[in-house]
Each structure stands twice: as C-alpha cells, then as structure tokens.
Amino acid sequence: MQYHYHKHDVIIVGAGGAGLMAALYAGKEVDTAVISKLYPTRSHTGAAQGGIGAALANLEEDHWEWHAYDTIKGADFIGDQDAIEFMCKDAPDVVFELEHMGLPFDRTPEGKISQRRFGGHTNNETKKAVMRACNSADRTGHMILQTLYQQCIKHNVNFYDEYQMLDLIMVDGEARGVVAYEIDTGELHVFHAKAVMLATGGWGHVWNITSNAHTLTGDGPALVLRHGLPLEDMEFFQFHPTGLFKLGILITEAVRGEGGVLINGKGERFMPKYAPNVKELASRDVVSRAIYMEVMAGNGVDGKDYVYLDVTPETVNHYFEVDDSRLPNGEIRKIDDHFVQTKLEDISDFCRTYVGVDPTKEPIPVQPTAHYAMGGIPSDIDTHVLANENGDIVPGLYAAGECGCVSVHGGNRLGTNSLLDIVVFGRRGGKVMAKDVKQKEFKPIDAEAAAAKVRAELDAILNNTGEESAADIKQEMKDIMTKDVSVFRIEEGMAEAVKKLRELRERYKHIHIDDKGKRFNTNLLEAWQLGNLLDLALVTAEAALARKESRGAHARDDYPERDDENWMKHTIVYLDADGKVTLKYKPVTVTKYQPVKRVY
Amino acid sequence: MQVTLKIQRFNPEKDSAPYWKEYTVDMHPNDRVLDALLYVKNHIDGTLTLRSSCAHGICGSDAMRINGVNQLACKSLFSKVGNNVTIEPIAGLPVIKDLVVDMEPFMEHYRSVLPFFINDDPPPEKERLQSEEDRLRFEETTKCILCACCTTSCPTFWATDAYVGPAAIVQAHRFIFDSRDQGASQRLEILSDPDGVWRCRTIFNCTNACPRDIKVTEAIAEVKKEILFNKL
Numbered sequence: 001m002q003y004h005y006h007k008h009d010v011i012i013v014g015a016g017g018a019g020l021m022a023a024l025y026a027g028k029e030v031d032t033a034v035i036s037k038l039y040p041t042r043s044h045t046g047a048a049q050g051g052i053g054a055a056l057a058n059l060e061e062d063h064w065e066w067h068a069y070d071t072i073k074g075a076d077f078i079g080d081q082d083a084i085e086f087m088c089k090d091a092p093d094v095v096f097e098l099e100h101m102g103l104p105f106d107r108t109p110e111g112k113i114s115q116r117r118f119g120g121h122t123n124n125e126t127k128k129a130v131m132r133a134c135n136s137a138d139r140t141g142h143m144i145l146q147t148l149y150q151q152c153i154k155h156n157v158n159f160y161d162e163y164q165m166l167d168l169i170m171v172d173g174e175a176r177g178v179v180a181y182e183i184d185t186g187e188l189h190v191f192h193a194k195a196v197m198l199a200t201g202g203w204g205h206v207w208n209i210t211s212n213a214h215t216l217t218g219d220g221p222a223l224v225l226r227h228g229l230p231l232e233d234m235e236f237f238q239f240h241p242t243g244l245f246k247l248g249i250l251i252t253e254a255v256r257g258e259g260g261v262l263i264n265g266k267g268e269r270f271m272p273k274y275a276p277n278v279k280e281l282a283s284r285d286v287v288s289r290a291i292y293m294e295v296m297a298g299n300g301v302d303g304k305d306y307v308y309l310d311v312t313p314e315t316v317n318h319y320f321e322v323d324d325s326r327l328p329n330g331e332i333r334k335i336d337d338h339f340v341q342t343k344l345e346d347i348s349d350f351c352r353t354y355v356g357v358d359p360t361k362e363p364i365p366v367q368p369t370a371h372y373a374m375g376g377i378p379s380d381i382d383t384h385v386l387a388n389e390n391g392d393i394v395p396g397l398y399a400a401g402e403c404g405c406v407s408v409h410g411g412n413r414l415g416t417n418s419l420l421d422i423v424v425f426g427r428r429g430g431k432v433m434a435k436d437v438k439q440k441e442f443k444p445i446d447a448e449a450a451a452a453k454v455r456a457e458l459d460a461i462l463n464n465t466g467e468e469s470a471a472d473i474k475q476e477m478k479d480i481m482t483k484d485v486s487v488f489r490i491e492e493g494m495a496e497a498v499k500k501l502r503e504l505r506e507r508y509k510h511i512h513i514d515d516k517g518k519r520f521n522t523n524l525l526e527a528w529q530l531g532n533l534l535d536l537a538l539v540t541a542e543a544a545l546a547r548k549e550s551r552g553a554h555a556r557d558d559y560p561e562r563d564d565e566n567w568m569k570h571t572i573v574y575l576d577a578d579g580k581v582t583l584k585y586k587p588v589t590v591t592k593y594q595p596v597k598r599v600y
Numbered sequence: 601m602q603v604t605l606k607i608q609r610f611n612p613e614k615d616s617a618p619y620w621k622e623y624t625v626d627m628h629p630n631d632r633v634l635d636a637l638l639y640v641k642n643h644i645d646g647t648l649t650l651r652s653s654c655a656h657g658i659c660g661s662d663a664m665r666i667n668g669v670n671q672l673a674c675k676s677l678f679s680k681v682g683n684n685v686t687i688e689p690i691a692g693l694p695v696i697k698d699l700v701v702d703m704e705p706f707m708e709h710y711r712s713v714l715p716f717f718i719n720d721d722p723p724p725e726k727e728r729l730q731s732e733e734d735r736l737r738f739e740e741t742t743k744c745i746l747c748a749c750c751t752t753s754c755p756t757f758w759a760t761d762a763y764v765g766p767a768a769i770v771q772a773h774r775f776i777f778d779s780r781d782q783g784a785s786q787r788l789e790i791l792s793d794p795d796g797v798w799r800c801r802t803i804f805n806c807t808n809a810c811p812r813d814i815k816v817t818e819a820i821a822e823v824k825k826e827i828l829f830n831k832l
Contacts, residue, residue: 102717
C-alpha cells in the first residue's frame with residue numbers, strides 16, 4: 001500500500017477565508033499546513049460581493065449591540081446569543097485587522113472605511129436601515145480572499161494545493177489527521193496532526209438554482225457524519241432572493257442597499273406589502289418568500305418564475321423621493337449611472353455578460369437561488385467540534401466558516417455576516433488550535449490502514465461496473481430538493497423527497513465512471529463528492545420534515561407559524577452507515593433577548 | 601443551436617502527444633462554453649478533464665484558449681463564440697491532462713514580486729486613512745483573479761518562460777501604487793531585472809485576454825515609468 005506521510009501540528013482543510021485566517025494565526029505559533037482541493041484564490045469566499053458587517057459607525061451612529069440584536073432577530077431567535085454577541089463585538093477589530101493587512105476597502109470622504117446599507121441591519125431605535133457593511137466595491141469577498149492569501153505567502157504558510165480530503169483519521173473519538181488525494185498524481189497522502197480544522201464551505205449544489213461554485217460539495221460535514229458525529233440545524237438553508245434568472249449567479253443585496261427595488265410582472269414594487277419599514281432590505285428569507293408569493297399569485301414577469309430587480313437611476317431616485325430616503329447630511333439620496341457602474345461594477349459585468357442587460361438602463365431578471373448553509377458541523381465559540389447534543393467536545397477536531405454551525409446564523413443569516421463569520425471564527429480557531437496543540441503530543445495513528453481504507457473506497461468506485469450515471473443521479477437529487485425542500489415546504493412533499501433520496505442513495509451504489517486513470521481524475525472525485533451531497537440532502541430533508549413550524553428559512557405551508565414553545569431548539573442529526581437518520585435536539589443559548597414576532 | 605466543439609485532448613498515461621477530438625452537442629446561444637464542456641464530461645466522455653469552480657468569472661479556474669483567444673470558459677457564451685469552437689489549454693505552461701495545465705510556474709512568478717502588503721509601522725488603533733483618490737489609484741489592478749489568461753497569451757512569455765509575465769506585474773502594481781504600502785522600491789528592484797517589466801514588448805495580447813477588463817499593458821507601462829522616473 002503506497003502512500004506519503006506528513007506530519008504537521010495543525011492541518012486545515014479548505015483555503016477560503018476561514019481556513020486562511022486560521023492558518024495565519026495558527027501558523028504564527030505552530031507548524032501549520034493547509035490542504036485545498038483548489039488553488040486557494042479559487043475558493044468561493046472570492047464570490048462574496050457586498051460587504052462585511054461591523055458596527056464601525058464611520059458614517060452614522062451604530063453599536064455592536066445593535067448588530068448583535070439584528071443578527072439574533074434575523075436568525076429568527078434560533079441563533080446562540082452568546083456566539084452572536086462574541087462575533088459582533090469582535091467585528092470592528094477584525095475589520096481593522098484586515099485593513100492593516102492591506103485590504104483595499106472603499107473610503108469615505110474622510111478616508112475611513114466606507115460602509116453601505118444591507119438587509120436586516122438597522123438602527124435599533126429608528127428601525128431604519130443602517131450603513132454597516134464595510135465594502136470594497138462589489139467584490140469584498142475577492143479582496144478578503146486575496147488579502148488573506150497574500151498574507152499567507154508573506155508568512156510562509158505551507159500549502160498543499162489541489163489535494164482532496166477523502167477521510168478524517170479518528171482514533172478513540174479523537175481527530176488525529178486526514179487522508180488526502182493528490183489530484184495531479186492520484187497518490188494518497190496521510191497527514192498526521194494534533195489538530196484538524198474543517199473549513200470546507202457549503203453545499204448549495206444539492207439544489208438546481210444556486211449561487212455556489214461547482215466545487216462546494218460539503219466534504220467536511222459529510223465526513224463528520226460518516227464518522228458517527230452529528231450535524232446541526234441542517235433544515236436551515238438560505239435562498240438568496242436575487243440570483244440571476246436561470247443561472248443563480250448572485251446579485252448582491254448591496255444592489256438593494258444602494259437603492260435597487262424589486263418590481264413584479266405588473267410593474268408594481270411589492271416589498272412594501274411584506275416589509276413596510278425596510279421594504280427591499282428585509283432579511284433574505286422574508287424577501288425570497290415574497291418573490292415566491294408574487295410568482296405564485298401570477299405576478300412573475302411574463303407569467304414566469306422571476307421578478308425584476310431595478311437599479312436604474314431613474315427608478316431608484318424616484319423611490320428615494322417616495323421613501324424620503326436621506327443621506328447623513330440630510331439631503332435626499334440620489335444615484336447616477338457612474339455610481340452604479342463603479343459601486344456595482346462586477347454585477348454590471350455579470351448582467352451584461354450573461355443576460356445582455358445593462359443595469360443602468362434596464363431591470364435585472366432575478367429569482368431566489370440556493371446560497372448559504374446556516375447549519376453544519378456543531379462547534380463552540382472556540383471552534384471545537386461538538387460530539388453530541390450534550391456539548392461534549394471532539395478532541396482534535398475544529399470547524400469554522402460555512403461548514404460549521406456555532407450557531408451565529410440560526411434560521412436565517414443576515415447579509416455581510418458570512419464574511420464576518422469566517423474571519424472572526426477563523427481567527428479564533430487559529431489561536432485556539434495553537435494553544436491546544438502546544439499542550440499536546442502527537443498520538444499514534446495507523447497510517448497504513450487509514451490509507452488502505454480510502455484506497456478501497458476509491459477502488460470500489462473505479463471498479464464498479466454498474467449501469468447508473470453519477471450525473472443523472474445528481475440531477476435527480478437537485479430536482480427533488482428544488483421541488484420539495486426549497487423556499488416553501490409541506491409534509492407530503494418532504495416525505496416524498498426523503499423516500500426518493502433513499503432510492504437515489506441505493507442507485508448511487510451502482511454508478512460507473514469512464515476515467516480509470518491516476519492523473520487528474522476529476523471524474524472519480526466528482527463521483528465521490530456526489531456521495532457527500534446525497535448524504536447532506538437526506539439529512540436536510542429529514543430534519544426539515546421533522547420541524548413542524550415555520551422559522552427563518554424553513555417555511556412550511558402546513559405549519560405557517562413559528563412555535564417557540566415546542567421548536568425553539570437546535571436540531572442535531574446523525575446518519576448511520578445503513579442510512580438511518582436519528583434526530584436529537586438541544587436548547588438555544590439565550591443571553592438576554594427573548595423571542596418576539598419578527599416584523600421588518 | 602448545434603455546436604461542434606473541437607477539443608485538444610491529452611492523457612499523459614496513454615498518449616504520446618496531444619490530439620484533436622470533436623463533439624457535437626445541442627446548446628442555447630446563452631449557454632457558456634463551460635456548460636458544453638461539462639455536458640460532454642457528464643454525458644459523453646467522463647475522461648474529459650478541465651478545471652472549473654465558480655462558473656461566473658470570479659475564481660479564474662477555467663482559463664482556456666477558445667477559438668485562439670484566451671478566455672474563461674464560464675464567461676464565453678455561444679452567442680459570442682459561434683457554433684464551431686476550438687478549445688485548447690492555455691499556452692506556455694506544461695499540459696497535465698486535456699485542458700489542465702501546471703499552474704506552478706505561473707504561481708512562482710506571482711510569488712516572486714512580493715505580492716503582499718508591506719508596512720512595518722505599528723498600525724493605528726482603527727483603520728489607516730486613505731483618500732478616495734489614493735484608493736482609486738490602484739483600483740484597476742485589485743480586480744485580478746490570477747486566472748493566467750494574460751500571461752499565457754503573451755508571446756514573450758511563450759518564448760521566455762523566465763519572464764515574470766503580465767499577471768505578476770499587475771499584482772505588483774496593486775501594491776506599488778497603494779499609498780499605504782512601503783515595499784514599492786523592493787518590488788521595482790525585482791521588476792527592473794532583465795526578466796522583469798522590460799521583456800514586455802507592448803503587444804497588448806494581455807489586455808485583450810483579461811476577463812476582468814484590466815488594462816494590463818497600461819499597468820505594465822506605469823510600472824516601467826515608475827522604475828525610470830521615480831523610485832530607482
């Protein structure tokens with residue numbers, strides 16, 4: 001059995017914002033390496049657009065406590081309030097740190113970091129939208145990813161680029177390393193470590209229309225499940241209201257933050273009906289549901305399943321007057337073509353390239369797009385992965401970023417809080433891992449056996465002569481999830497989805513692939529990744545079926561109200577080797593905010 | 601529309617040299633070349649190998665030579681490239697398999713220009729201040745996604761792989777013209793090397809190839825000018 005052996009104090013899997021931030025911090029103190037199936041700058045953090053939330057108060061009054069309350073409310077009161085307070089309090093400091101690393105934020109006339117309005121972020125006293133999203137045009141994620149990677153180069157962080165993690169090495173309930181596949185050569189590498197951090201991102205490709213990269217296949221959470229550990233709150237998956245029609249490409253909420261309005265097929269601005277105070281800047285679950293309800297009522301454009309996002313200066317300026325929306329100096333807000341082209345440059349490019357629309361002249365066709373996993377690998381504030389609903393820690397295992405669930409997003413994440421999450425908890429995790437591994441020796445692993453187990457799994461795919469196609473199964477999974485476990489859900493549909501997903505998992509055992517080679521065999525890896533997506537789809541559907549209420553992104557036609565008495569609790573879901581799903585629950589941490597009805 | 605894709609194939613485990621293979625697929629004019637490649641991979645021949653990730657021009661994974669011009673497969677629509685499409689790997693880097701090239705020589709050049717913020721002064725408690733004007737000075741080159749479309753379209757790079765290449769110069773430019781950065785003279789020193797900016801013959805292929813619309817040749821010229829008149 002041939003394999004390569006490596007030893008590092010800390011192994012981080014994933015090179016998006018969370019992984020790179022953790023690497024910078026752990027790497028300052030202990031031997032750290034990052035494994036990524038992509039070159040780090042290809043990570044999907046780079047696709048984030050509008051901004052990172054922090055109450056800097058650079059343009060108007062703001063407080064981290066307001067940010068925390070907005071996040072708790074946005075989460076529909078199922079986020080853990082201690083974690084949310086930690087994140088929002090840490091936000092200004094971490095944003096200043098990014099600036100000190102050279103991140104090119106846009107600037108205010110005084111030269112400070114520029115901030116813009118975003119959905120769900122408010123002045124808690126006036127209830128009006130507040131400028132809290134620190135931004136760099138509409139490519140804030142790109143700038144964060146580039147800046148963190150640049151710093152990693154500066155500080156000589158070890159990278160294993162284009163290595164796919166295929167297994168966690170767990171011994172006596174402790175994480176002691178990772179088995180990875182070198183994509184270029186097809187060789188296996190055993191990484192022996194004292195600490196393993198999973199920072200593998202999301203899994204939007206469980207659905208048809210998604211803003212997510214093809215490579216977001218939930219590898220970290222799926223492996224966690226396979227080792228008998230649970231995931232948390234999987235039924236809460238965010239559908240971003242404004243994906244480009246048919247393609248799902250993200251059209252940032254900043255378009256609405258800068259004044260863009262949503263218009264239905266009858267030419268009506270419909271958000272005031274659903275959110276009279278902040279209208280288009282309600283939280284994402286609310287806006288996505290509003291679009292669906294318009295479409296269901298026959299108000300989609302041309303009777304189809306999309307509406308318009310209008311950011312043409314003529315329309316925007318008209319509604320600034322109607323809404324009496326003013327600048328901090330008291331003047332009525334006003335935008336022009338140049339403003340749209342510079343503040344929303346990438347968006348303008350996407351619209352021109354993919355749908356032939358110039359957003360300064362025409363409205364943009366949009367529909368909700370599967371965007372972000374609020375749930376994931378349960379962790380504490382220190383990023384330690386939790387083994388069960390009682391809060392026991394898995395020694396040696398850490399999770400940060402979208403693949404994790406601290407939980408700071410609860411039932412619905414606010415825009416700009418994902419970029420904040422990755423840097424706050426990436427930094428925290430890096431520091432904690434450095435401290436933990438200094439007090440710890442390397443514990444033994446059977447590297448040979450670990451590699452042999454993975455080799456056998458790969459051989460099973462390579463040698464399978466079944467009749468099924470991975471691509472067909474993947475498409476069917478997406479169709480099932482899009483039809484029945486999407487923006488609106490109902491008992492019968494979800495039960496049917498669970499049944500069909502189980503059939504797909506059976507069929508998956510009989511897939512064949514064309515490429516049997518060693519070099520750059522993406523055919524093999526994509527087939528393996530499909531197994532991850534299928535597992536995550538199943539636990540998502542099962543957790544959703546069980547939650548008999550509507551909360552945040554989980555909206556049910558048959559249980560339209562939030563039920564705090566019975567359901568203000570986190571789902572903890574396990575999946576055994578036979579496909580049996582077990583659901584447990586744990587309480588939400590409440591510091592001082594009792595649930596109230598959510599009105600925007 | 602029916603589309604014919606002529607794709608350069610090469611499997612290092614089987615083939616002694618690259619060869620062409622044609623596939624005919626049904627596509628919509630608004631579909632991307634990437635959609636067609638993935639269709640071939642998923643439904644006709646799973647051995648076809650390429651990199652792709654975000655699929656909307658942000659990650660830079662799927663740079664390839666499409667009808668002789670470097671572009672991202674996810675930003676090339678059939679309405680633009682037509683229904684007879686030739687697809688090759690980007691040139692000047694060793695081919696690993698089919699459309700996948702070895703990015704390491706490219707990344708090595710990138711790392712050589714100190715592509716990170718340098719300022720050893722203790723940072724203030726809050727942000728460093730920067731005027732809007734100073735911030736805009738290097739806006740253009742912050743957009744680079746390291747896709748390598750520019751460097752691998754440069755005839756000078758094809759001829760001399762020691763040439764640091766347009767992408768690395770763009771990355772250096774982003775810091776050289778950042779008013780907060782203090783590493784300009786070190787970077788200009790590196791780029792004044794015979795294999796630095798002076799290898800650029802202002803052919804403009806890089807500017808034409810950039811999927812982020814960065815005026816690459818102009819950025820290189822600004823660095824040349826800085827070496828001549830200001831910092832060295």
